[in-house]
Amino acid sequence: MKDLVIMHDQQAVTTSLKVAEIFEKEHRVVMKSIRNLTAQNYAVKKMFVEDSYLNSRNQQQPMYYMNRDGFTLLAMGFTGSKAMEFKLKYIDAFNKMEKQIKEETKFRLPTNLNEMSTMFYSVMKDQDKKIEEQSEKVNFLMNLSGLTSPRNKELTKARNKKVIQVCGGSESNSYQDKSLRSKLYNELFKSYRHRFDVNQYVDTPMKKFDEAKEYINNWYPPFELKDEIEKANAQGNLF
Incomplete structure (x- = not known):
């Protein structure tokens, strides 16, 4: 059950390989289920990203990364008490990883101009909001109080x-x-x-x-x- 959820492109994800391993299914069966899901709805495609890995023969084989929504949708088709236990552990792992990512990105310094601009805009927006709130409080008090x-x-x-x-x-x-x-x-x-x-x-x-x-x-x-x-x-x- 180690590394149920990993961090990939600053997102909490898991892989079709890990799902196959934990739920004791053949990888090709899991891949087929994912392809069926993504073929049915365009919105579902955003939950899965196709990639590749090297098998034991050093050959490239297809695999999928999936976010929590993708995993939840895929795992809905898995039944049994053991499957339910793994689903709950996966969801808990996703929640912990996403919380960790939020904490890390909260204090992480920007690495490029786009991130700097986004962070600057966010900080300025927060400051403007605080100033506006303070101004409203001051105006309220000034309307209530008489002359000094x-x-x-x-x-x-x-x-x-x-x-x-x-x-x-x-x-x-x-x-x-x-x-x-x-x-x-x-x-x-x-x-x-x-x-x-x-x-x-x-x-x-x-x-x-x-x-x-x-x-x-x-x-x-x-x-x-x-x-x-x-x-x-x-x-x-x-x-």
Whole structure:
């Protein structure tokens, strides 16, 4: 039962010679069975590869290599308890050999340009998948979490700067008027809340921070409030 399954062209295979030996059949009978199988279906031909060997008289004789599917199909025609025992041992041997091949090829360095390209593509594909998964996780967390403390401070500075700009400067009458200044902050947040659907600035999703800052930078008060600012600034110094 030694060498039930061998490695050939990086595949786990067995031979018609080994099948004949183990199942105690004449090799010509096994060959005939294989030829009958391959003649019936084109897909079956892929499971068997014809080759040759040297017999005891040093003469070349035909033989077949077969993969696990080919062996299984061929062995279906073998009956009896002894045949069943050998079938199970063959299948187990195939499984062990294929596992060994996978482990070896997993760590084997590429030997030609085609293998290098295939390995490189596989590695890059895995990396792209990991990056995409990480990106999805980051986006998910950024959608759930509000602004960090530094980002919230930055947004506060943007709001203060915008209110000063709208008033015409920190020394303007409208900015010095606490009531009017409060109206501006309230009006700004009113439009901001409507735009980003939040109850306070800090609840803004991190993912939307840049959009939020740009919104504040481009915001201007409604006409009525703008008119009130202009009138306040047109008056003499309140102090």
